[in-house]
Structure formats: C-alpha cells, structure tokens
Amino acid sequence: MDDDKKTATVSADAVPDIAVGHQEPQNVSFWTKLVSHIWDSDQHLKSPEERALVRKLDFGILICATLGWVFTKDQRGTNGKLPLTTISADIDQGNLANAYVSGMKEDLNIQGNEYTYMQMCYTISFAIMQIPANIIALKVRPRICIVICELGWTVFTFAQAGATSSSQMYAFRFLVGLFESGFSPIIIFLLGSWYTKTELAKRVAIWHVTGFFGQATSGFLQAGIYASLDGHLGLPGWRWLYIICGCMSLPVAISVWFLLPDYPHNTKAWYITEDDRRLAMHRAAKQNKSEITGVLDLNLVKRMFGSWRWWVLCLMYIFYGNSCQSNQYFSIYLKRRVQRVTTQRYTSFANLVTMVSDFGWGFGSGMTGNRVWWIIGPLLITTLPGASILTAWPGEDAARVAAFFLVACGYVTAVTWRWANEVNSGNAEERALTISSMNGLFYATNSFLPILIFPQTTGPRFPRGFPSIIAFTVAAIALTLLADFLHKRQLRQEAAASTASELQESDPQDAVAMDTDLDKGKAGDASRLSTSSIV
Template sequence: MGKSAANVEADRVSSSNYEAGDHGFGGTTATPADGAATRARRSFRSFIWDTDTHLKSPEERRLLLKLDWAILSIGCLGFFMKYLDQGNLANAYVSGMQEDLNMRGNEYTYAVTAYTCAYAVMQIPSTLVIQRIRPSIWLALMEVGWGVWTFAQAGMRNTSQLYAFRFLVGFFESSFFPSLLYVLGSWYTKTELAKRVALFHMTAPLGTAFGGYLQAAVYKNLDGHHGIAGWRWLYIVCGCMTVPVGIATFFFLPDTPYTTRAWFLTEEERKLAEERVRRAGKAPPVKVSLATFKRILGSWRWYAFVIGYVLYGESCGGNGYFGIWLKAEHFSVVKRNVIPTGTSLISATCVVLWGFLSDYTGSRFAWVLIPLILALLPNGILAFWPSSIPLKEFAFLTVNIHLMTAVFYSWANEVCAGDNEERAVVISSMNGFQYAVAAWLPIVIFPQTMAPTFRRGFPTTFGLVIAAIISVIAIQLFVLRDRRRARRAAGDSEAGVVSLDGPGGDLK
C-alpha cells in the first residue's frame, strides 16, 4: 500500500529538518562544545569536495569512494556515449549525409523530432520499471540496444530509414538519464549530491564536443576507405564504443541502497548506506498504485518543477544550430565540426562550477537563478542578430552558460526526498516533458527553411530564459511557504506536549 498524505509530509519535513544540519554517519556527530576544534580539523578535501568530509568516519569515506568510482564511472561513460550518439546526427549532417541522403527542406528537423518523440515516451515508464527491475539490468539492456542501432545508421540509404533508426536510438537511450539521476539521488546526501550530478551531467557537453573532434578525425582519415563515406564511419565507431559500456553497466552499477547486490560492497557497507539515506530522510520504495499518482498530482511539486524545467530546457535550444550557421558562413568541414565544441567545453565547465558552488554554499535556488540571469546576454545577442560575425560567434559559444541541470535536479531530488515514488516521477517527468515539448517546438521555431538566422527561434529562446527565471522564483516561494507551514506545525506540536506534561496534565 502507498503512504498516507500525512505520513509522506512528515517524512518530507523530517528530511528538510535533517538537511538543515551538519551530520556525519557511522562516526561521531559534532556538538557545539567541540565545534571550534572540529572546524580546526577540517581537511583540505572538505573545501574542495564534501564540506562535511571531516565529520565522516573512515568507514563512510571508504563507502563513498567505492560509490563514486562505480556510479560516476558508469554514469559518466554511459552519458558520454549517449550524447556522442545523440549529437552525431548534426556532425554527420554537415559532413556529407545531407548530400548522400538527398535531404531537402526540413528533413533534418524531422529526424531530430523522431528521436525526441521516442526519447520523451519512455522517460516516466523507465523510472517506474526500475522500481521492479534492478537498474543495473535494465540500463545494461537499453544501452546495448542503442549501441546496436547507432551502428546500424551506418547503412542508411534514405530519409525514411533515418527517421526509423533515430526513433529506435531515442527509445533505447531514454531510460539512462532519469534512471541515473534517481540512482544518484538514492545514495547521496545534501552536501554530496549536486557536485556528483554535475560531474555526471558534465559528460553530456563533453560527449557532444568529442563528437565534433571524432567526426573531424574520421572525415580526415577514413573518408572513402573501403568505399564508405566519413559520416558513415562515425556511426560505426560510435556503435563499437557504446556496446562495451552497456555490458560494464550490468557488473558495476550498484542499484540503490535498498536493493543493491553489488559485489564490491560488504554487508556492513550496505547497512551503512541504508542508515545514511534513512537519516537523510530518503524514503524507501513502496508499491506503486493509483493512490500514488493521485498523491503526486495533488501536490504543487510535480507541476512547478516540470513547468520550470521545461522552460529552462527549451531555452538551451539555440546551441544546436551553431554548425549550420558556420556552414552558411562558408567555414570548412573540419571547422564546422571543431568550432562548436567550444560551446560544449564552456558548458561542461559551467555545469561543474554551478554544482560545486551549490553544494559548497548549500543553496540550490541561487545557483539555478544566477546562471539563468547570466544567459540573458548571449541569448539576447542571438535574438537581435547583429551584423558582427565575432559577436555572434561569442554568443553561440556562451549560449548555454546557464547549463545548471545538475543543480535543478538536485533541488527536485531534495524537495521530494520524503516520498520515493514522487521523487522518481517528478525527476522523470521533468526530463520527459521537456523532450516532449522539444519534439515539436523546433519544427515551429527552428524550421530549416529559416536557416541560418532563425528569426523565430532565437527570440523565442531568449523569451524562454526570462520565463524560466520567473518560474524558479515561483518554485522557491512554494518551498519557503512549505517550510513556514512545517515550522508552525512543529511549534503547535511542541505546545501540545507542554500542555499535557505541565500542571493539570494527566500524563505524569
């Protein structure tokens, strides 16, 4: 049976109260009497990694080291390959695929849409599937699947095959991101989560950047070998890289603290992991029922986080048209693939920076809002489209400076920590609905017939940045309102205990 609304809210309040403190698991907890001594003993790692490292026991630090090696290695490799395989359409398009498949009009946009539709469809189901099937099994199967279909794209002969293959790649890739976010949120606490999600998410722009370098190298060295065009070689190489990572996922991903069978964790470490997340207020999984969805949809959290994330996610859409603009400006094939990697490298740096600053300061809201404000400049330049080529190149390079996805998801993970099923559905819905909108919005605002200026597209993404700023402020107001209500409820509860135990009470 599902939890009652009262029990779920109590869990969430407990989680919020816990996360406001500074705790160490498996060791001693600092007290006011020894606070000064504890601060003096803070290690250098406490400043550059987890701020409460000095409060953790050696056993807990050893557990975290194992988890970091396993989850982040598999997560980063898998996400790197996902974005390498997802982004290679753009690289192939500007490297000869357009001409070989006789692509005209908006067929490139339709191929992107086929992928996006499939990707959006499986977001929510995937996080529900891993409530019944261990993530290590499910994600391994899905990753091997998308590797096979990536490889198959090397044999495409027409746009109909392109649409079909892109749909299948999107279908199999769809489970990885929301499921890994759920796994990360299941193991790590407030002082640990955002930077690890940031490192995980950093591999997305790195995968995109590497795709540009890889295509440039493939085009230069393999184009025409064995009668195969360079863009086809890209799909062959990517497919051969992806499948082994999928196989490794089965052996190394530790699932969740409540379901893990990881061979590298001892029984004591599994118990310690459960104790950590229990004390952090992270609820264990329960059976999903109709009442579960009624409870989730009866709260503001699902609506606010999904709307806010969709607005933010769609505001990041301008980057995908950098290579097309460079082609219109007659840059060489190599430069069309290499120059846009600068955007990806800047984005990768920013996503890690925002994540570390969020964990270090303890604020999620600030490090969602500040990057959005900074993004107004480059998106504004593209919206007004000045004549200066260097200025537009600067704007394209910095257009995704607001890539703070890690902080946004950490925020949702923690606000929903008291309800495991709500946390899973909210996270998957954020990504799923963003891709559902992305399935049709580019057709409307970025039709290929308007390239390279896209007079509807860039003004729209600029407006979406402004709308995202408003939405995250609204989320913060809801969070503050819930905290005030929790404090009032706690005060009323304490007042009731005093009246019963005091003079005239009948409990003594």
C-alpha cells in the same frame, strides 16, 4: 505534514545505527579541511567507514553514469546539446549534427526540414518513455534496465551507419531514442538515492558535464575520422563515426552490469558489504529520504498531482529546457560561413565551454548550499544576453559567435536536478515520477517546438527562434522563484506541524494554541495569494 509523507519516510531510529563504535572524526589540518570542503563540505566530519562508502559509490555509480552519459546521450541536435539526455550517448548526441555537416546530407539527399524531422523522431520516442522507464526501474533493478538500454542503443547506432534514406534514419532514430530514454531519469533517481545533500550537487555536475565532453569529443572524433577514414572500404566518414561509436558503447553495458549498485535496500554489488548497505540506509534516513517501496497506487497519483511540486517543477523545467536551444544551431550558422572541419572544431570548443561552465555552476551550488540563485544567476548573465544578441543579429561574425558561446554557458541542469531531488525527498516514488515527468514533458514539447520556431528554411537567422528563447528564459526564472517560495513555505508549515505534534505529547493546551496559529498562517497565505491573483 500529510499522512503519506509520514508513513513513507523512514525513521532514522528505525535503521540500525551502525556508525556506533566507528572512530570519531579526528582533528585534521587546515589544508585537509580546505581540500575536503572543496570536494564535500562535510568530508572531514565523516567517519572513515562513511568516507570509504562514498569512495565506493564514486567508483561504481559515477563510472557507470559518466561512461553511459558520454556514450549514450544520442544524436540530439545540431550541436547535440539539450539540458538532459550519455561518452556513447553524448558522443552520438553530437553525431547527427556532425554527420549532417560531414556528408550525410548529400549521401541521403536530405531536403528541407528532414533533418529537423530526424531530431523530432528521436525526441518523441525519448519523451514517451521517460515516465515508463522510471516506473519499470521501481519494479526491476536499475542495473538490468540500463544494460538493456545500452544494448539496444548499440544495435541501432550500428543501424544508422547503414541507412540509405531519410525514412530509415527516422525509424532508427526513433528506436535509438526509445532505448536511450531510460538512462538519464534512472541515473538521476539512483544518484539521489545514495548520496547526501552535501555530496549530490558535485556528483550530478560531474556526471552531467561528461555529456558535453562526449559531444566535444564527437566533433574532434568526426574531424579525425573524416580525415583518415573517409572513403576507406568504400564508406564515407560519417558512416564510420556511427560504426566506431557502436563499438565504444558495448563495454559500457558490461561495466554497468558489474559495477552499478542498484538501490541501497536491494544492492548486490560485489564491492558493497552488508555494513555498507546498512550505513547507506542510515544515511538516507538521516536525510529524511523515504524508503523505496515500489508501490504505485491511486494515493501516489493524488499526492503527486495534488501538490504544487509536480506542476511547478515540470513547468519550470519545460521552459528552462527549451531556453537551451540556441546553441544547437551554432553549427548550422557555421556551415554557411566556414569549412567543414572548422565547423566541427568550433562546435567542439563550444561544448568544452559548456562543460566548464555547467560544472562551475554545480560546484558553486554545492559549495554555498544554494540552488535557486545558481539557476537564476547563470540564466540572467548568459542566456538572456546571448539570446538578445542573436535576436538583434548584428552584422559582425565576431558578435554572433560570441553570442553562441555565451548561450553555451547557460546550462544549469546539474543544479536543477539536484534541487528536484531535494524538493521531492519525502516520497521516493513521487521523486522518481516527478523527475521523469520533468524530463519527459520537456522532450514532448521539444519534439514540435523546433519545427515551429527553428525551421531549417529560416536559418541561420531564425527570426522566430531566438526571440522565443528570451521568453522561455524569463518564464523559467519566474517559475524558479515561485517554486522557491512554495518550497520554503512548505518547510515552514512542516516545521510548525512537527512542533505542534511534539507539544501535543507534552501539553495538549499549548498544542491547540499552536494549531490555531498555524491555521491563521495558512489563511493569511491563502488570502495573500488570492489578492495577488486578483491584481
């Protein structure tokens, strides 16, 4: 185990065991255990005080996270869907697509690939602020950071309602992406700082699927607005959608200010007592989560870039994220086949399918305690066959629509982020930067890839796009398996090092033998890796 990890990790003994004196978990009925296991597998084993704390966290963090995710996950793609970005953000994530097919294209005279460039402007700003956002959140309270993000997002959502040209939309979308960029990495890091391993998977799943609810709501909302407000006060329906979404996001900023609890060690939330705070720190220590120090130095950089974790997890997420692009182009396909309102309803139903399946994968991962196969399995049974059908491009509309709905089930982001938090639990700052790097590097690649493989002029068949999705999916699966192998090997080495350290204290001779065996094991691993590389 490296020295940085030893010094950064908080000892459970160092945190006052405030659970002492609390009531022991009481015997409960089989039904109560069953219901508890469905929600949290260890719910019936927690003391009343710990259960009360978790309920407070669900009330505070989840409300802020889900509302912000639904309202701030901005206008991202044709169907608004990418693995990560918030009811305002997510509603607006689908707004660009819905606005495009509901009159914006004609009103702004959008030509050629200008729609793709609008997506790219958002993506570039979103990508470049991922790492800086989490760095700022390590120094400034997350509550302040996210309120600023929400307010900025609100201002420039209103601005899009007044756009008169593609050039203005480029600028407004760049600024929307800039302010939205900090939300997701900060929330993911914050969730991982408060919740335990048995709790986190379902919370991340709940948080993430509300984004797809927002996108689905966007389609129905746009259909309703177009039917009732189009032409009202001389404004087309797509402009009213941005106005309404801007009005919806302001209450989110207010809720964040009063409800988001910051980190366990510095929270001042009105509903978190001092005992709650100490219990939260105790829980984190028991989970071997390191203390958040905010120290960003050369040692941290060396630790992060010198580890397999940053490299493999970032590459895995880049390929996984880009494998989720297919369903973004569902509405482009539908626009040429069915009426406008029908297009919005179809894409909304696709978002609802994504919401159910994404939560199902996260729920299954939480129930079984497994992460890897709840990432690989869905990709194998949904994204790969769906992208293969779209690559073949059968003549029947039913087959194509079924394929789009199939790839809509391939989102495993909730499981991926849960796993990233687990793998990087040894150092809080490394965890924050790795999470933001994964998201930032994905969006950096996604800022130009759609132009290369999904240019609007080749739609709706996109002969370069759908075959690329197959390659991305295969690469994501391979890198997930590699990360799993390296993580398990790391855990074995840390367990052996810990055993050797304990033996050193009791019998130095046994410790020397243990160190020798450990060195032989590392040499064997290195030899096998070298041989496999040659092959």
